[in-house]
Amino acid sequence: MRRSEPPRDPQARALASLAASSLSRRRLLSGAGLGLAGAGLAACAPPLPPAATGPTGPKLPVDKSATDKTVAFANWTAYLDYDEEAKNYPTLEAFIKETGIQASYTEDIEDNDAYVSKIKPQLQATPPQDINRDIFALTDWMANRVIRDGLVQPLDLIRMPHAANLLDSLKDVSFDPGRKYSLTWQSGFAGIGYDKSKVGRELKSLSDLWADDLKGKVVALSEMRDTLGLIMQSQGVDISGSFTKDQVSKAMDEVSKRIADQNIRRIKGNSYMEDLKSGNAIAGIVWSGDLFILRAETENENWEFVIPDSGGTLWSDNMMIPITSTHRRNAMALMDYYYRPDVAAQVAAYVNYVCPVVGAQAELAKTDPELAESPFIFPTSEWIAEHKIQGFRALDAQEDADYSAMWAKVVGN
Amino acid sequence: MSALAHIGGSPSGTSTTAAPEPTKRGGMAAYLLLLPGLIWLLVFFVAPLVQLATVSLQSQFPGYPGYYYRNVDFGNYGRAIVEYWPHFVRSLLFAGLATFFAFVLAYPLAYAMAFKAGKWRGVMMICVIAPFFTSFILRTIAWRQILSDEGPVVSVLNFLHVLPGGHITETWVAVVAGLTYNFLPFMVLPIYASLERADPKIIEAGGDLYANGFTTFRTVTLPMSMPGVLAGTLLTFIPAAGDYVNAELLGSDISTKMVGNGIESQFFKVLGGYPIAAALSFTLMAVILALVFLYVRRYGTEELL
Numbered sequence: 001m002r003r004s005e006p007p008r009d010p011q012a013r014a015l016a017s018l019a020a021s022s023l024s025r026r027r028l029l030s031g032a033g034l035g036l037a038g039a040g041l042a043a044c045a046p047p048l049p050p051a052a053t054g055p056t057g058p059k060l061p062v063d064k065s066a067t068d069k070t071v072a073f074a075n076w077t078a079y080l081d082y083d084e085e086a087k088n089y090p091t092l093e094a095f096i097k098e099t100g101i102q103a104s105y106t107e108d109i110e111d112n113d114a115y116v117s118k119i120k121p122q123l124q125a126t127p128p129q130d131i132n133r134d135i136f137a138l139t140d141w142m143a144n145r146v147i148r149d150g151l152v153q154p155l156d157l158i159r160m161p162h163a164a165n166l167l168d169s170l171k172d173v174s175f176d177p178g179r180k181y182s183l184t185w186q187s188g189f190a191g192i193g194y195d196k197s198k199v200g201r202e203l204k205s206l207s208d209l210w211a212d213d214l215k216g217k218v219v220a221l222s223e224m225r226d227t228l229g230l231i232m233q234s235q236g237v238d239i240s241g242s243f244t245k246d247q248v249s250k251a252m253d254e255v256s257k258r259i260a261d262q263n264i265r266r267i268k269g270n271s272y273m274e275d276l277k278s279g280n281a282i283a284g285i286v287w288s289g290d291l292f293i294l295r296a297e298t299e300n301e302n303w304e305f306v307i308p309d310s311g312g313t314l315w316s317d318n319m320m321i322p323i324t325s326t327h328r329r330n331a332m333a334l335m336d337y338y339y340r341p342d343v344a345a346q347v348a349a350y351v352n353y354v355c356p357v358v359g360a361q362a363e364l365a366k367t368d369p370e371l372a373e374s375p376f377i378f379p380t381s382e383w384i385a386e387h388k389i390q391g392f393r394a395l396d397a398q399e400d401a402d403y404s405a406m407w408a409k410v411v412g413n
Numbered sequence: 414m415s416a417l418a419h420i421g422g423s424p425s426g427t428s429t430t431a432a433p434e435p436t437k438r439g440g441m442a443a444y445l446l447l448l449p450g451l452i453w454l455l456v457f458f459v460a461p462l463v464q465l466a467t468v469s470l471q472s473q474f475p476g477y478p479g480y481y482y483r484n485v486d487f488g489n490y491g492r493a494i495v496e497y498w499p500h501f502v503r504s505l506l507f508a509g510l511a512t513f514f515a516f517v518l519a520y521p522l523a524y525a526m527a528f529k530a531g532k533w534r535g536v537m538m539i540c541v542i543a544p545f546f547t548s549f550i551l552r553t554i555a556w557r558q559i560l561s562d563e564g565p566v567v568s569v570l571n572f573l574h575v576l577p578g579g580h581i582t583e584t585w586v587a588v589v590a591g592l593t594y595n596f597l598p599f600m601v602l603p604i605y606a607s608l609e610r611a612d613p614k615i616i617e618a619g620g621d622l623y624a625n626g627f628t629t630f631r632t633v634t635l636p637m638s639m640p641g642v643l644a645g646t647l648l649t650f651i652p653a654a655g656d657y658v659n660a661e662l663l664g665s666d667i668s669t670k671m672v673g674n675g676i677e678s679q680f681f682k683v684l685g686g687y688p689i690a691a692a693l694s695f696t697l698m699a700v701i702l703a704l705v706f707l708y709v710r711r712y713g714t715e716e717l718l
Contacts, residue, residue: 045483046468046471046480046481046482046483047480048474048480049474049476049477049480111681113681113682114681117680117681145479145684149479216578216579216580216583256667259665259666259667260667262578264666265580265583265665266583266665266666267666274554274557278557278558278561278562278563278564279561279562279563280561280562280563280580280582397476397477397478397479397684398476398478400478400684401478401479401683401684401685404682404683404684405683405684405685405686407682408678408679408682408683408686409496411666411667412665412666412667412668412670412674
């Protein structure tokens with residue numbers, strides 16, 4: 001290394017000459033200040049939209065799956081079969097044993113917005129910074145955003161023979177036609193949950209929730225597509241079709257009115273469970289699986305989950321591979337594994353959400369025939385049609401931005 | 414800040430004009446001792462602030478919600494204030510109320526600790542500090558339990574039929590109570606420190622000069638504790654005005670949200686809300702800075718500044 005030649009980078013050169021000269025404090029400080037200001041300005045250039053970066057898009061990293069046999073899966077809490085005694089995930093252990101791929105599983109995700117806000121700057125940096133996860137699971141609308149922003153890798157369905165077991169109704173979702181980038185992890189319904197003994201009657205429709213004696217005792221989900229979706233359905237809107245902005249605003253107004261009239265006490269994410277447990281609320285718009293967990297945890301059989309007579313929403317969480325993953329093939333092997341009917345049945349028996357795998361019902365019937373009959377885990381297409389259950393249509397970028405801002409205003413932020 | 418201005422304003426010295434070296438070794442050592450702190454400030458305060466400022470002036474990339482381009486758009490500040498002025502009012506109001514209640518609770522407590530506690534002083538001190546051993550969030554969630562509909566407080570109030578609406582959580586009362594509780598130690602400790610430092614002989618002199626107990630307190634003890642009161646009110650008001658946890662956990666959806674909740678929502682939940690969130694943060698900082706400046710100018714003492 002020749003010492004005489006100064007570095008080419010102007011910042012490095014400034015620092016080098018500073019180091020070479022006698023160190024006066026004033027110059028040291030001004031040098032540090034300038035360097036930092038430069039670094040600060042370089043760091044705060046916002047990322048460009050995918051279309052503006054050129055037609056090719058980001059290059060995928062070299063796949064190291066063959067030599068580095070690991071895969072890291074980031075998922076939501078209480079979303080994979082867990083053995084309390086052995087302190088491990090039985091299906092994951094079986095996968096490791098079978099394939100020799102060291103699979104690690106972390107419950108990183110508690111909220112779509114919070115998780116993606118955290119990883120997005122890293123994925124959008126140039127060059128992208130590895131987030132050290134090879135699979136993450138995000139809800140439909142957020143999957144829509146990350147696919148639109150080019151933050152995930154395409155799947156090679158040819159390497160995933162069991163992926164064909166995906167339920168027909170989930171094969172052509174509007175945000176990812178043909179499932180080129182994503183595969184469903186679990187699905188669930190939003191509907192009405194309530195304590196039958198405390199309410200003292202059956203609740204069948206959303207208007208039943210706004211009864212005077214339930215004022216201040218009703219919670220709702222902060223997930224826009226669920227709360228708003230149910231209300232739009234009660235107003236006769238087809239939420240899976242091409243609804244208009246007026247129809248959305250009308251439903252937003254209804255939510256505002258219910259908050260202003262103090263029918264709805266609180267609009268929250270997963271923490272609405274605490275209100276139901278403490279008695280602050282006795283009814284609400286809730287997720288199906290949560291109510292079954294609540295029933296088991298409080299040992300109170302009075303907790304009921306119903307799909308409102310105007311219809312309910314169906315959502316899914318979708319596994320995807322971030323663009324920084326260097327273990328694409330391992331990740332696909334893991335996804336494929338969870339699409340085996342016997343494995344899917346084991347997971348379904350634990351998480352109590354809708355299982356997206358064809359054949360899992362027959363497998364579950366062998367071990368727990370009663371659970372296998374539950375329409376909340378294995379809904380038939382007739383059951384879904386009969387209960388008018390729909391998925392919220394994927395929004396385009398502009399709608400997404402407009403409605404998220406409107407919703408933030410409605411819920412008081 | 415003057416030290417920072419000094420850095421920014423200093424010319425990048427050329428080799429021809431040699432800067433006069435400090436002759437006294439002491440001067441150099443002082444600057445070297447300051448250096449780690451200054452670097453810390455630059456990296457973790459000034460640089461993020463510059464970054465935040467540039468974000469607050471960015472514009473939406475047309476046609477691509479959630480993307481921005483660098484711009485100088487002061488309109489973000491206008492939009493932020495138009496949309497969020499009620500949140501600002503609530504932030505300042507709730508923080509003001511919490512500061513007032515914290516003062517009312519803290520002064521007698523600090524007074525008792527300083528003058529009346531005797532051997533119990535250590536125990537009382539531990540009781541004041543003990544909450545810090547538990548997480549701030551957990552303590553606030555515990556308040557949800559204390560104030561829950563079937564909890565003791567609400568049950569008693571409902572039994573007496575004095576609670577309009579029938580619940581405390583999801584009202585501003587719960588938010589102010591939470592803020593008061595969470596920042597109470599920051600009020601107690603400075604007041605205690607200044608009272609404890611006070612020379613009892615001066616207070617005794619008040620009695621010698623035929624002042625009754627109240628007059629002595631009003632004209633001698635209280636003025637002597639003013640530096641502590643000032644520090645305590647600042648340490649309570651500033652974090653309370655920027656607080657987001659209490660309004661989030663104890664408040665309702667519309668009528669009790671504070672600025673912090675608006676920033677959180679714009680940053681995390683609204684697609685394309687980064688510039689507004691940054692502008693809100695800057696405006697909040699400016700408003701608090703201005704209020705604190707006025708307050709210190711009006712009531713400040715030499716000892717604090």
